[in-house]
Amino acid sequence: MSDTGGASTGTASTPIAIQLTDIVKRFPGVVANDGVNLTVRQGSVHAIVGENGAGKSTLMKTLYGAHQPNEGTITVKGENRVFSSPKDAIADGIGMVFQAFMLAANLTVWENIVLGQEPGTKLSLNANEARTRIRDLGERYGLQVDPDALISDLGVGEKQRVEILKVLYRGAEILILDEPTAVLVPQEVDALFASLRELTEQGATIIFISHKLDEVLKHADAITVIRQGKTVGEVPDPSTVTSHELAEMMVGSELPTPETRESTVTDQAVLELSGLTVGAADPGGRDPVRNVSFTVHRGEIVGIAGVEGNGQSELVRSLVGLLPSTGTVLVDGRDIAQLSTRERRDAGIGYISEDRQKDGLVLGFTLWENAALGHQHRRPFAKGPWFDLGGTKDRAEVIIDEFDVRTPSINVPAFTLSGGNQQKLVVGREMTAEPKVLVAAHPTRGVDVGAQSVIWDILRDARAAGLGTVLVSADLEELIGLSDRLLVMLRGEIVAEVDPSTVTPAELGSYMTGATTGVH
Amino acid sequence: MSATMDATVAKTERPPLISSQRWRLVALVMVGVAVMSTARIISDNSDLTSSGTFGVALRTAVPIGLAGLSGLIAERSGTINIGLDGMMVMGTIFAGWWGWEYGPWMALLGGIIGGMMGGLVMSVATTTFGVNHIVAGVAINLIAPGIARFMASELFVGVQGGSVTSSPGNSGSMGSFTMPFLSGGELFGWQTPDIFGWFEDTGWFMIADAAGFMKGMTTDITWDVMLAVGLFFGMAYFLWHTPLGLRLRFSGERPSAADSLGVSVHKMRYLGMAISGGLAGMGGAVLVLFANRYQENQVAGRGFLGLATMIFGNWMPAGTAAGAGLFGYASGITLRTNPEDLVNALFLAAAIGLAVTAMYMAYRRSASGAGTVLVFSLLAFWAYFAVKEPNNQLVFVTPYVVTLIAVTVGAQRLRPPAEEGIPWFKGMQ
Amino acid sequence: MFERIWRAAIAPLVAAAAAILISSIALLISGNNPVDAFVEMWKTIDSTAAVIDIINTAVPLYISGIAVAIGFKMNLFNIGSNGQYILAALVAGWAGAEVSLPPVLHVLFVFAVAMTVGGSWALIAAVLNVTRNVNVVVATIMLNYIAVGLSAFLLSEYFRDSENGGLVAQTKVMPESARIPPLDPIFEFFGFDFGERVDLLGFLPVAIALGVAYYVLLNRSLFGYELKLSGMNADAAQSAGVNPKRMVLITLFMSGAVAGMIGLPFLLADSDFYKYGDAFPVTLGFTGLGIALLGRNSPVGVAAAAIVWATIEVATRRLGSLGIPPEIGKILQGSFLLAAVIAYEVVRRRNDAAAAEAAAAATREERTPPPTPEAAPIGATS
Numbered sequence A: 001m002s003d004t005g006g007a008s009t010g011t012a013s014t015p016i017a018i019q020l021t022d023i024v025k026r027f028p029g030v031v032a033n034d035g036v037n038l039t040v041r042q043g044s045v046h047a048i049v050g051e052n053g054a055g056k057s058t059l060m061k062t063l064y065g066a067h068q069p070n071e072g073t074i075t076v077k078g079e080n081r082v083f084s085s086p087k088d089a090i091a092d093g094i095g096m097v098f099q100a101f102m103l104a105a106n107l108t109v110w111e112n113i114v115l116g117q118e119p120g121t122k123l124s125l126n127a128n129e130a131r132t133r134i135r136d137l138g139e140r141y142g143l144q145v146d147p148d149a150l151i152s153d154l155g156v157g158e159k160q161r162v163e164i165l166k167v168l169y170r171g172a173e174i175l176i177l178d179e180p181t182a183v184l185v186p187q188e189v190d191a192l193f194a195s196l197r198e199l200t201e202q203g204a205t206i207i208f209i210s211h212k213l214d215e216v217l218k219h220a221d222a223i224t225v226i227r228q229g230k231t232v233g234e235v236p237d238p239s240t241v242t243s244h245e246l247a248e249m250m251v252g253s254e255l256p257t258p259e260t261r262e263s264t265v266t267d268q269a270v271l272e273l274s275g276l277t278v279g280a281a282d283p284g285g286r287d288p289v290r291n292v293s294f295t296v297h298r299g300e301i302v303g304i305a306g307v308e309g310n311g312q313s314e315l316v317r318s319l320v321g322l323l324p325s326t327g328t329v330l331v332d333g334r335d336i337a338q339l340s341t342r343e344r345r346d347a348g349i350g351y352i353s354e355d356r357q358k359d360g361l362v363l364g365f366t367l368w369e370n371a372a373l374g375h376q377h378r379r380p381f382a383k384g385p386w387f388d389l390g391g392t393k394d395r396a397e398v399i400i401d402e403f404d405v406r407t408p409s410i411n412v413p414a415f416t417l418s419g420g421n422q423q424k425l426v427v428g429r430e431m432t433a434e435p436k437v438l439v440a441a442h443p444t445r446g447v448d449v450g451a452q453s454v455i456w457d458i459l460r461d462a463r464a465a466g467l468g469t470v471l472v473s474a475d476l477e478e479l480i481g482l483s484d485r486l487l488v489m490l491r492g493e494i495v496a497e498v499d500p501s502t503v504t505p506a507e508l509g510s511y512m513t514g515a516t517t518g519v520h
Numbered sequence B: 001m002s003a004t005m006d007a008t009v010a011k012t013e014r015p016p017l018i019s020s021q022r023w024r025l026v027a028l029v030m031v032g033v034a035v036m037s038t039a040r041i042i043s044d045n046s047d048l049t050s051s052g053t054f055g056v057a058l059r060t061a062v063p064i065g066l067a068g069l070s071g072l073i074a075e076r077s078g079t080i081n082i083g084l085d086g087m088m089v090m091g092t093i094f095a096g097w098w099g100w101e102y103g104p105w106m107a108l109l110g111g112i113i114g115g116m117m118g119g120l121v122m123s124v125a126t127t128t129f130g131v132n133h134i135v136a137g138v139a140i141n142l143i144a145p146g147i148a149r150f151m152a153s154e155l156f157v158g159v160q161g162g163s164v165t166s167s168p169g170n171s172g173s174m175g176s177f178t179m180p181f182l183s184g185g186e187l188f189g190w191q192t193p194d195i196f197g198w199f200e201d202t203g204w205f206m207i208a209d210a211a212g213f214m215k216g217m218t219t220d221i222t223w224d225v226m227l228a229v230g231l232f233f234g235m236a237y238f239l240w241h242t243p244l245g246l247r248l249r250f251s252g253e254r255p256s257a258a259d260s261l262g263v264s265v266h267k268m269r270y271l272g273m274a275i276s277g278g279l280a281g282m283g284g285a286v287l288v289l290f291a292n293r294y295q296e297n298q299v300a301g302r303g304f305l306g307l308a309t310m311i312f313g314n315w316m317p318a319g320t321a322a323g324a325g326l327f328g329y330a331s332g333i334t335l336r337t338n339p340e341d342l343v344n345a346l347f348l349a350a351a352i353g354l355a356v357t358a359m360y361m362a363y364r365r366s367a368s369g370a371g372t373v374l375v376f377s378l379l380a381f382w383a384y385f386a387v388k389e390p391n392n393q394l395v396f397v398t399p400y401v402v403t404l405i406a407v408t409v410g411a412q413r414l415r416p417p418a419e420e421g422i423p424w425f426k427g428m429q
Numbered sequence C: 001m002f003e004r005i006w007r008a009a010i011a012p013l014v015a016a017a018a019a020i021l022i023s024s025i026a027l028l029i030s031g032n033n034p035v036d037a038f039v040e041m042w043k044t045i046d047s048t049a050a051v052i053d054i055i056n057t058a059v060p061l062y063i064s065g066i067a068v069a070i071g072f073k074m075n076l077f078n079i080g081s082n083g084q085y086i087l088a089a090l091v092a093g094w095a096g097a098e099v100s101l102p103p104v105l106h107v108l109f110v111f112a113v114a115m116t117v118g119g120s121w122a123l124i125a126a127v128l129n130v131t132r133n134v135n136v137v138v139a140t141i142m143l144n145y146i147a148v149g150l151s152a153f154l155l156s157e158y159f160r161d162s163e164n165g166g167l168v169a170q171t172k173v174m175p176e177s178a179r180i181p182p183l184d185p186i187f188e189f190f191g192f193d194f195g196e197r198v199d200l201l202g203f204l205p206v207a208i209a210l211g212v213a214y215y216v217l218l219n220r221s222l223f224g225y226e227l228k229l230s231g232m233n234a235d236a237a238q239s240a241g242v243n244p245k246r247m248v249l250i251t252l253f254m255s256g257a258v259a260g261m262i263g264l265p266f267l268l269a270d271s272d273f274y275k276y277g278d279a280f281p282v283t284l285g286f287t288g289l290g291i292a293l294l295g296r297n298s299p300v301g302v303a304a305a306a307i308v309w310a311t312i313e314v315a316t317r318r319l320g321s322l323g324i325p326p327e328i329g330k331i332l333q334g335s336f337l338l339a340a341v342i343a344y345e346v347v348r349r350r351n352d353a354a355a356a357e358a359a360a361a362a363t364r365e366e367r368t369p370p371p372t373p374e375a376a377p378i379g380a381t382s
Helices: A056-063 A086-091 A109-114 A127-141 A156-169 A186-201 A213-219 A243-251 A312-319 A341-346 A356-360 A367-371 A389-402 A419-432 A449-464 A476-482 A505-512 B007-011 B021-043 B051-076 B084-102 B104-128 B133-155 B195-202 B207-218 B223-241 B243-253 B255-260 B265-291 B302-312 B317-335 B339-363 B367-386 B392-409 C002-029 C034-045 C048-072 C081-098 C103-132 C136-159 C184-189 C204-220 C222-232 C234-239 C244-259 C264-269 C284-294 C299-315 C328-364
Strands: A016-027 A030-041 A045-049 A071-076 A079-081 A094-097 A174-177 A205-210 A222-227 A230-235 A269-278 A289-297 A301-305 A325-331 A349-352 A437-441 A468-472 A485-490 A493-498
Touching: A016 A056, A016 A205, A030 A045, A030 A056, A030 A071, A030 A205, A030 A222, A045 A056, A045 A186, A045 A213, A056 A094, A056 A205, A086 A094, A094 A156, A109 A127, A109 A156, A109 B243, A127 A156, A127 A186, A156 A174, A156 A186, A174 A186, A186 A205, A186 A213, A186 A505, A205 A213, A213 A243, A222 A243, A230 A243, A269 A312, A269 A468, A289 A312, A289 A325, A289 A468, A289 A493, A301 A476, A301 A505, A312 A437, A312 A468, A341 A349, A349 A419, A356 A419, A356 C234, A367 A389, A367 A419, A389 A419, A419 A449, A437 A449, A449 A468, A449 A476, A468 A476, A476 A505, A485 A505, A493 A505, B021 B207, B021 B339, B051 B084, B051 B195, B051 B207, B051 B223, B051 B243, B051 B265, B051 B302, B051 B317, B084 B104, B084 B133, B084 B265, B084 B302, B104 B133, B104 B223, B104 B265, B104 C328, B133 C284, B133 C328, B195 B207, B223 B243, B223 B265, B223 B317, B243 B255, B243 B265, B255 B265, B265 B302, B302 B317, B302 B392, B302 C136, B317 B339, B317 B392, B339 B367, B339 B392, B367 B392, B367 C103, B392 C103, B392 C136, C002 C034, C002 C328, C034 C048, C034 C299, C048 C081, C048 C204, C048 C244, C048 C264, C048 C284, C048 C299, C081 C103, C081 C136, C081 C244, C081 C264, C081 C284, C103 C136, C103 C244, C103 C264, C204 C222, C204 C299, C222 C234, C222 C244, C234 C244, C284 C299, C284 C328, C299 C328
Parallel strands: A030 A230, A045 A205, A045 A222, A094 A174, A174 A205, A301 A468, A301 A485, A349 A437, A437 A468
Antiparallel strands: A016 A030, A016 A071, A071 A079, A222 A230, A269 A289, A269 A325, A485 A493
16 A cells, blocks of 8 residues: 555654565465565564465565565665575574474474574584573573473463574574464463563564554554555554554455354253363373363354363364263253264264364365264265265265355365365354254465355354354354354363453453453 | 373373482382292292393394384484384394404494485485385385395205205304403403302392392493493484484484574484484394394394384383383293293283282272283183193293383373374475 | 286386396306397296196295285284194194095185184284284294294104104195095086196185275275275274284284185195195295285286296206205395385375375466455454
8 A cells, every 4th residue: 555655753764674686486276365565664563464365475475585585676774685495584683483483392492493503513512501591592582481391281372482492592583473363362371572672672673464554553664565465554553554444455455254143042942061081191190170160052153262282172182072071061952972974973063173284084085075074974975885976076066165165176285275165164164064063173374365255155054044053163253253252261160251242352361361350 | 082191191190109310210110020039939930030131132122222222212303113023034134244254343344234215215214205204114114024035045045054044153252241250251361259159149128139130231231232231322412412413313302403503404314214224233143143043033123123022112221222122032041951941920910010000000099900911810810820831832922021011111291202193394384 | 907907017127127237146156158048038938837736836936925914904914824834734634634524525624723713823923912912923934933942742642644744844735525535527628628747726716805805895885994004094094993912913814814815825725735734835935925015916017926936946947956045035035025115115206296286286277265255453352
């Protein structure tokens, strides 16, 4: 947007740290970046916004040397650079914190941090020096963490601290953070940006990717907007724009909202949990889900909020019979607690798993093969012991049409679809089976806004038609917008119930971290 | 069948009887010695824990242990190396060839080189081309005997003492070492006292057995065996105390993290497979040095026994060494003068040992574990009383049965490298 | 259609070229003339008798390949099919010669025994896996060696035919009623005469039936769907209600049961055998692993692989007369296998990339439309 292109005071005079010019990056079948420009000033916190699939991560990986651009130039502090590997970028003081944490869970914090630049000699790794340096860095930037802890024992926030320490340990002055706030609650987001601000005051430059516009406007010194692989806006001074305008730039129209309309909640209970407990995987470990009880009615969406790793994932998996549990689970009055996954699905449970590529789809299967997944033993997919090809293909066509899955045909493998279309296939498949209860974990994670709005519509329509839904999400807007009731999970227990029509994300966040307790 | 899974077992379990890991190990060793000693006394077969038996056990444990170490380093770097059995075969043929032409030390070197070639070929398939690791390993296992046979037919046929199934024999032997003072080794031509030997001869409960073990470990140890034992320490140091070792382990735990910090995952996996192949080949060479010649089918699945020791040892060198010792002992006794009697005595030792294990598991409230172990224990008791003269075909299967029982009874919460067996390419998450 | 065949054939062709190249190098290094060797190999297989020999050799290899392919389809590596078939052949050979039954029933009885023994032996590994989490590869390979030892023990102690003086360790010869006759009469009826000294063994129809059954199981049955599903994505299979333990138990049993049939062509249809004894082939299970990999676990592919393998086997038999070691056949087979698994992977990745590109190109025009107009601006809920 050219009207915001005017230089604002303060930043224009500071030197440019990073300049990317006309970056083009092609992958087989896709042009991820198609002439992107980016200018980042030294000592600033620069946000890159754009919806899922816009090409933000691709651009940042280019800057980090994780892959090479097909066209375009990279300038660091005025000098042209070609990065053939992350090593080169690291040598130029650039560090990156990836969206998916790049940490080995079974190794210690210090091992994860020093990898590639180990203290000591080639023949002897100096662990003590590593520990000391990590403690020093932690104290200097307020990022304390025990160097000898195993990564698998850390929470999300701590893991992020390790990631940032990893970058600082390499002496990076330019930090790239890919969606650093996706899994954080508002309070943690504030703490994160406080630390980042601390870093910029000591001379560092921060580039972060986000699609949460409120957060961008609150914390960024400058914003670059990317859409469909192109730079569509540069905002040197965020105080001159509204989130409305940013959204316009991002998607060409307004952002969809998850808000539900009038209540369709009935008084018929369709899912009743009482005393549900999931045992720890290791003896002596903490039970991931403890004594959880709640009821979902027909036409109701019950949202489960919680910081990742507080038992939501285990709750979902135990509901569909993937984790053993104690306690009772009634679907339409029938106890399914001792049933297998298949029997639970037959009893009317639909399941949208938290990671479609892990267990929601088989990427190497065709769409029609995927259409049967989870329902393969029932009509129209099976006739007795036989697999019904005709019935399955017909059903696949129906799902593709009704749920707007964009694909050349049902005979292509699932990996050829975009994330949004894969997710629409999953949601469509589960909905077509007409479940009584839907267990949905992060139903719109990593999908574009178009697919997101379609999926929200589907969930709302199903709710109106009487479906009871358990919704787990890390997206607080989605949770607040869609849910009729919100439960907060902390350390495996339900610690609060809040009214989504009155609660703010910040309030919800303080329940999730345990800062506020008790209100029911 | 309900959807209950392994985690339910864990939930009700009691913590271990002894909380300190170090003392638990000491207790385990003490119980082990007591069980063996009891079995020796009841069965009246002093060879069960004699220094001679332990000496052979060490000798037979070394190839298995090297195979286990080979598997360990490959898997730590991210490649599941089912093909190490074939690499051992490559080791035997090269060792047989070079041992015949140039002597025992070159046999060792030849074995290492032969195995390493196998490892590198497999790495081309798994690392560069991303072939399923088990598929590639199976292929290597099928190819290696073919190569060995072809080479043998070219090299040994028509030579005095050689045939398509056997090399003419090594020229010379390697020499060995006996600890002075403790086991009666010579020192500058002077015969020192044999303290372990004296204790062994007393027949005292536990003490004689421990002394037999110590003497076995320190008498007539050939240099290749010593080198192999040293390699266990060397590899442990390499993996946990050098920068390269850390990078190698990262390639198995989280290759994308290694890559994001500029560590070349493919280089590490090639390195892992080169070392792995070399170790497996050395294991083959040790077999050749022991038999003093190459023989077809000499490996007899020791590569797989090695893999089992690695799993038994939870991907750690110390555990792998312990597993190799156990399986080596089971193989070793079949080579003693009266293997039938020894196997019979071993049945008794196994029965007592398993009974103790079952009681402990029952205490820990692991019902499935205690049940399984008890069944094995009762079977072993039955075998002890019923099979007085085990058939020698059955004696031959002892190491395999022991291995199978050990991995069945052994630790259930294993922790293999997190991303082993998954082909990795740049740009993967 | 032509393109499809070309796509399926390119990888094996490249692999064959590589195998011939590698074998030629091996021959050159060992001082032999590769051209002479390959000419001699061609001459050896250029006769009806040789073709029949190849088919007869390929039949047990095919069964062996299918046995492990069933497990491979769900990433369950039954490396122990060798022990399963040896034990099964021994017990079936003994039991078949002990009972007297009417002709067809007798054959079915031997089948039942062999399949039960093979399946049960594999089931031990399955049970250890699902109850005690024992690695399937390790368990099957250990059971392999145990089966070999156990078979030798059973044969020498209990199952040996005492009437031939007990000198040779072998089971009794199968009675007439348990034999499957050669197919020659059928071909002779149509005017083909293979000659005196060769028989097309009667087990061929069994192998073909097995292939058809395997095809139907994989592509038309619910179990086949769940088998492929478990192999491609075990997590997704579990979420889809497939019980992984049940799958392991059933699949390994099936794999073992089919493996139990590997020795039956010799027991029931080969006049050189009709019994289990010293000359009985004892490595067909291992060979089957290579056949399955070469044939990519598909019913037709495994058949092609078995024929190729058998062809090499037959073709190299007479090389010794030229002073060329027949073991070059092993090099040929092995390098072909290794080159093939690499070529398959390369071609698969290329095809996947092409599919992704094609699908992206087909959907690029119609991008997802903007969201619904009644949507409120961001922040309205907070």
